[in-house]
Amino acid sequence: MPSHIQREFILHFGEMGSRWGINRTVGQIYALLFLSERPLCADDICAALGFSRSNVSMGLKELQGWGLVRRRDLEGDRRDHFATLDDQWQIVRTLIAERKKREIDPTLTKLRELEMQAPEGAETYALGRIGQLREMIETLTGFYEEMNRMETERLVALLKMGSTLRKFAATTGRVVSLGKGSKSKEETS
Amino acid sequence: MPSHIQREFILHFGEMGSRWGINRTVGQIYALLFLSERPLCADDICAALGFSRSNVSMGLKELQGWGLVRRRDLEGDRRDHFATLDDQWQIVRTLIAERKKREIDPTLTKLRELEMQAPEGAETYALGRIGQLREMIETLTGFYEEMNRMETERLVALLKMGSTLRKFAATTGRVVSLGKGSKSKEETS
DNA sequence: TGTTTATTTCAGAAATTTCTGAAATAAGAG
DNA sequence: CTCTTATTTCAGAAATTTCTGAAATAAACA
Numbered sequence: 001m002p003s004h005i006q007r008e009f010i011l012h013f014g015e016m017g018s019r020w021g022i023n024r025t026v027g028q029i030y031a032l033l034f035l036s037e038r039p040l041c042a043d044d045i046c047a048a049l050g051f052s053r054s055n056v057s058m059g060l061k062e063l064q065g066w067g068l069v070r071r072r073d074l075e076g077d078r079r080d081h082f083a084t085l086d087d088q089w090q091i092v093r094t095l096i097a098e099r100k101k102r103e104i105d106p107t108l109t110k111l112r113e114l115e116m117q118a119p120e121g122a123e124t125y126a127l128g129r130i131g132q133l134r135e136m137i138e139t140l141t142g143f144y145e146e147m148n149r150m151e152t153e154r155l156v157a158l159l160k161m162g163s164t165l166r167k168f169a170a171t172t173g174r175v176v177s178l179g180k181g182s183k184s185k186e187e188t189s
Numbered sequence: 190m191p192s193h194i195q196r197e198f199i200l201h202f203g204e205m206g207s208r209w210g211i212n213r214t215v216g217q218i219y220a221l222l223f224l225s226e227r228p229l230c231a232d233d234i235c236a237a238l239g240f241s242r243s244n245v246s247m248g249l250k251e252l253q254g255w256g257l258v259r260r261r262d263l264e265g266d267r268r269d270h271f272a273t274l275d276d277q278w279q280i281v282r283t284l285i286a287e288r289k290k291r292e293i294d295p296t297l298t299k300l301r302e303l304e305m306q307a308p309e310g311a312e313t314y315a316l317g318r319i320g321q322l323r324e325m326i327e328t329l330t331g332f333y334e335e336m337n338r339m340e341t342e343r344l345v346a347l348l349k350m351g352s353t354l355r356k357f358a359a360t361t362g363r364v365v366s367l368g369k370g371s372k373s374k375e376e377t378s
Numbered sequence: 379t380g381t382t383t384a385t386t387t388c389a390g391a392a393a394t395t396t397c398t399g400a401a402a403t404a405a406g407a408g
Numbered sequence: 409c410t411c412t413t414a415t416t417t418c419a420g421a422a423a424t425t426t427c428t429g430a431a432a433t434a435a436a437c438a
Binding site for chain 2: 003005006008009012016019020021034035037088089092102103106107110114117118123125126127129130132133136139140142143146147149150154155156157158159160161162163165166168169170
Binding site for chain 2: 395400405406
């Protein structure tokens, strides 16, 4: 039985869950595990949240699919227990990696496909637009991969640099973009 | 009546829409407008996609709410016409800003609230966990705001830097992280 | 091995979201 | 002001997603 703060937190995650493409149940289960000092078994979760056993089972499966929850064997108890990752930065990495996989990669594949199968010289406007989109997504995912390669400690340092990074881009950016010969002359509205 | 490529693109966006928290209709309307060389009116959209007039009206309203679609008055036609933003980077900025507003900010507010109203000295574990989460979200949104302040041209240059950025973080990062005294000793599994 | 306990699956019930057509509202044109 | 055309709203229909309980499966123990 969760405390007041826990309850609030869990309910909030339930509501937000729907904005995040996971459902209420799954959000609440995650929130409960996130705040729990020790791993919980499915029955604990049923008791705490009042969901059916099968619903909890499904929810845990989905969370494991996301890589956000892990099974932990607890000594002296036959039942499976579950816990969230400890390191919050690892959570973010997992979350972003999964969302990329589900929300970005399929689109990138599709755009490349469409460009390949395009008929000769026709549809210039649409193909141009698709090409722009693809290039941008490639740039973004490239950046992501670069960041993802970094150790957490350095990554966090970078994230906390504040205006330093902007200044760095202001000086170095110019050179690099010249070097690469990016045609960044388009603009609008 | 869209071409084969257009149709494929539109259908893909419809399907992906659901993973993006917008629905099929809205995704398809956006895709259609995105590929269209000139602004379209609601009836054009109905005709092209076969949705009811009211559905299109709702969809356009939602897209305008997201800031992804703009009304354009077309001379000699009384009807409202609609178009997507031209600059794909502006689209990404808009998208991220909106998602932050809808998916991150409410949670940040909630977490701060919970920390404020916490009873004296109790609930140390849960509060610690909530604090970690809040700090991390603050770091991330701070970084986002920093990036968002940059002009597109520089931002793109930065995004395309590849390993240069990682090297920069490797040299400068150390100093910053020492200065801040971040206790990054937790890790797992 | 058989018995007990834990977990998963799955068909349909319940809840939610999306979509439509009809009615209401707004906005030009004469 | 009236007529016409464009747009929005909204109650309920249709479709989709979520959730449950019962049955099936698996896994531990003796």
